[in-house]
Structures are given as C-alpha cells and as structure tokens.
Amino acid sequence: MAESTSAIYTAAGANLAIAAAKFVGAFLTGSTAMLAEGAHSLVDTANQLLLLVGLKRAKKPSDAKHPFGYGREVYFYAFIVALFIFLGGGIFAIYEGAHKIEHPEPITDSTVFGLHLPGFWVNVSILGFAILAEGYSCLVALKAFWAEKGRRSAITAIQRSKDPALFTILVEDVAALIGLVIALSGVVLAHVLDKPALDGWASIGIGLVLIGMSIFLMIETHGLLIGEAADPEVVRTIQAAVREEGAVQHVNEVLTQHLGPSDILVNLSLDFADDMPAGEVERTVARLEQRIKAQSRNVTRVFIEIQARKAYAAGHAPTDAPTGPEAAPPGSAVPA
Numbered sequence: 001m002a003e004s005t006s007a008i009y010t011a012a013g014a015n016l017a018i019a020a021a022k023f024v025g026a027f028l029t030g031s032t033a034m035l036a037e038g039a040h041s042l043v044d045t046a047n048q049l050l051l052l053v054g055l056k057r058a059k060k061p062s063d064a065k066h067p068f069g070y071g072r073e074v075y076f077y078a079f080i081v082a083l084f085i086f087l088g089g090g091i092f093a094i095y096e097g098a099h100k101i102e103h104p105e106p107i108t109d110s111t112v113f114g115l116h117l118p119g120f121w122v123n124v125s126i127l128g129f130a131i132l133a134e135g136y137s138c139l140v141a142l143k144a145f146w147a148e149k150g151r152r153s154a155i156t157a158i159q160r161s162k163d164p165a166l167f168t169i170l171v172e173d174v175a176a177l178i179g180l181v182i183a184l185s186g187v188v189l190a191h192v193l194d195k196p197a198l199d200g201w202a203s204i205g206i207g208l209v210l211i212g213m214s215i216f217l218m219i220e221t222h223g224l225l226i227g228e229a230a231d232p233e234v235v236r237t238i239q240a241a242v243r244e245e246g247a248v249q250h251v252n253e254v255l256t257q258h259l260g261p262s263d264i265l266v267n268l269s270l271d272f273a274d275d276m277p278a279g280e281v282e283r284t285v286a287r288l289e290q291r292i293k294a295q296s297r298n299v300t301r302v303f304i305e306i307q308a309r310k311a312y313a314a315g316h317a318p319t320d321a322p323t324g325p326e327a328a329p330p331g332s333a334v335p336a
Contacts, residue, residue, distance in 0.1 A: 005055060007141040007169045012048035014137040015041045015176075018130045025126040029107045029119035032100035033183040033202040034126070036093035040179055040210060041130075043088040044172055047081040051165045054078065058260055068301070071260020075224040078164035082217035085172070085210055093207030100200030107191065107199070120191045127184045134180060138173035145170045160231055163261040164221050175213040179206040230256035230264045234296050238266060241291045247273055247284050252312040264299045266292060271309040281306065 022038035025031065054077025062069040107119040145166055149157030158167045186202020189195070229235070235254055242251050252269035259265055268288075272281055289302040307315075 005052070005165075007137075007144045008048050008051050008055075008165060010140045011137045011169050011173060012045055012052075014133045015045040015048065018133050019045060021126045021129055025123050029123050030105055031107050031119070031123050031187060031199055032096050033186045033199045033206065034123055036096050036203040036206050037127075037130070037179060037183045039092050039096075040089045040176065040206065043084055044176065046088075047084055047172065048169070050077050050081050050084070051168065055165055068259050068265065069263065071258075071263040072225065074163075074165055074261065075221055078168050079218060079221040079225055081168055082214045082221055085217070086214035090207045090210035090214060093203050093210060095207075097200040097203030097205075097207060100203060101197045104196035104200065106194075106196045107187070120187065123187045124184070127180055127187065131177065131180050131184075134173060134176045138170070138177060141166070141170040141173050158220060162224065162228065162231075162258045164217075164224060165261075167220070168217055171213055171217060175209050178209050182206050182209065224258065227257050230258060230266075230296075230298075234264065234298070237295050238268075238292055238299075241295055242268065242270065242288060244291070245284055245288060247276055247280065249273055250309045252307060252309060253316075259300075262298045264296065264301075266299055266302045268302070268304045269307050269312055270304060271312070272306055274308075 019038055019041035022034050022041055026035035026038055051074070054074040057073040057077075058069075058071050060070040060073075107123065145154075145157070148161065148163070148166065152160065158171075161167050182202050182205045186199050186205070190198040190202075235256060238254055238256070239251060242248055242254075248270050250271040252271060253267075255267040257265045272284070276284075285304050285306075288304065292302055293299050
C-alpha cells in the first residue's frame with residue numbers, strides 16, 4: 001500500500017496549503033464560497049490524517065483478542081472519513097450558502113501593509129493556486145489508482161478495489177477540483193453580474209458535490225467494513241489451483257473474505273477420493289495451501305475442510321425443505 005501512503009501525504013500537504021490560502025481569501029473578501037472551500041480543504045486534510053492512522057493501525061500484528069489481525073481498521077477509518085466529508089464539508093457549505101443567499105453581501109476589497117487588494121482578484125488568484133495544487137495531488141492519486149485498476153473502467157475498479165485509502169483520496173481530489181471550478185464560477189458571476197447571492201449558490205453547489213461524494217464513499221466502504229469476497233479473478237485462480245490436484249474429486253465451496261486490503265482469508269470445502277491415504281491427504285493439503293498463496297500474493301490464510309460431496313450438499317440444503325417420508329416424491333419407495 002505504498003502507493004496509497006504516498007498519495008495521502010501528497011494530498012494532505014496540498015490541502016493544508018490550500019486551506020490556509022482559502023481562509024485568508026475568505027477573511028479578506030468575505031466570500032462565502034471561499035469560506036466553504038476553506039472548510040472543505042481543512043476537512044480533507046483531517047481526513048487524510050485519519051486515513052494514515054487507519055493504515056498504521058491496520059499493520060498491528062494479530063493477538064488473542066483479534067486472531068485475524070487489525071486489517072479492517074483502515075475500512076473503519078475510511079467510513080469515518082466519508083461521514084466527516086458529509087457533516088464537516090457538505091452540510092457546512094450548504095448552511096453557509098443559504099445564509100449568504102438570505103443576506104447577500106458584495107465581495108469587499110482590503111488593505112494589507114498599505115497595499116490595496118481587490119477582493120475579486122484575491123479570490124481568483126487563490127482559487128487558481130488551489131486548482132494547480134489540487135490538480136497535482138489528483139495526478140499523484142490518479143497515477144497510483146491507474147496502476148491498480150488495470151483494464152477495468154474507473155467505476156468498476158473502485159467497486160472492486162479493497163484499498164479504500166487509495167480510491168478515497170482520488171474521489172476527494174476529483175470532488176475538490178469540481179468544487180473549485182464551482183467556487184471560481186460563483187465568484188466570477190457574482191462580480192460580473194453584480195449579484196452577490198450567486199456566491200452563496202456556488203457554496204450550495206459545493207455542498208451538494210461533497211454530500212454526493214460522501215454517500216458514494218460510505219456505500220463503498222460499508223461493503224468492505226462488513227466483509228467482501230475477493231476479486232472474482234482471485235477466486236478463479238484458487239479454483240484453478242485446486243483443479244491441478246487429481247486427488248480432489250469435487251470442489252464443494254470456495255469462500256473468500258478480505259480482512260484487509262492485502263489480507264485474504266480462504267475457506268475451501270473439498271471432496272477427496274475415499275481410498276486416499278491420510279498421509280497423502282495431508283501432503284495434498286499442504287501443496288494446495290502453498291500453491292494458492294504463491295499464485296495469489298494477498299492470500300494469507302487458507303483453511304481446507306475435507307467433506308464428501310453428498311454430505312456437503314445435505315448440510316447445505318434449504319432449511320425449509322421437507323425431510324423424512326414427506327420429502328419423497330409421489331409414487332417413490334420410502335425405506336423403512
């Protein structure tokens with residue numbers, strides 16, 4: 001997850017600088033859109049710190065209380081990040097925008113160290129700097145994400161990705177760029193049309209973008225938090241590894257679950273030949289575990305259950321299926 005960490009550090013540094021610039025601009029000019037954008041960048045910086053905490057805690061070794069480790073810590077913190085974006089960024093921006101629409105005030109000029117600073121150009125300059133800095137951060141995150149996604153579409157890659165830190169940073173950066181364009185449009189239109197309320201509408205637009213993004217991230221991280229199966233390609237690789245063993249007569253079930261971005265638990269139910277010696281069964285199981293881990297580097301634990309195909313099928317029959325004599329079809333003989 002080195003790519004994730006690098007992207008997070010880049011995004012955190014960029015957002016901290018951008019937040020400072022935006023708050024200065026909001027203070028000097030009274031722009032609500034700029035204030036909303038400053039809050040957005042500040043929330044983003046805090047979120048990136050939370051993701052770093054999650055990544056660090058996820059590396060803790062397993063113990064008696066958590067025998068499968070702490071890999072899901074990063075999923076928990078990613079969900080908290082999505083919630084913070086919703087509350088700290090989106091709702092705040094909408095509230096400030098509504099207030100500005102009800103009480104519109106023109107962007108004001110200011111004087112600093114004897115220099116006259118036109119409010120409009122202060123905001124435009126700060127937003128231009130923010131777009132450049134955010135654009136660089138987005139390129140770093142996009143490069144890391146592109147290396148992971150392969151030939152899949154971006155949406156499919158996000159839905160299948162098990163590294164929320166990486167796609168959270170990317171989605172945050174894209175939303176930030178959209179928000180900056182909205183803020184810049186609001187500032188320019190409010191100045192050109194002499195309608196300060198447009199600055200407030202821009203703030204509401206930023207808030208809606210943030211809320212939409214946070215809902216998307218909450219949906220994606222929720223699935224990871226409660227436990228998602230490995231990518232179908234990984235499952236197919238496991239099935240192919242099992243088929244290489246001639247002693248395995250049938251694969252009853254392949255269960256996988258991500259315990260972390262790079263930590264996959266595999267449970268197999270296999271039907272072996274009945275006349276196979278116990279020693280050979282043990283050697284086959286050992287070979288299978290070694291082969292699966294070698295072919296799928298994120299697989300860390302493999303549990304194999306040896307079970308006859310019929311016994312497995314009987315144990316997994318629908319719970320409401322009839323049993324006993326009433327289960328026999330009409331006209332069939334029922335053994336005494």
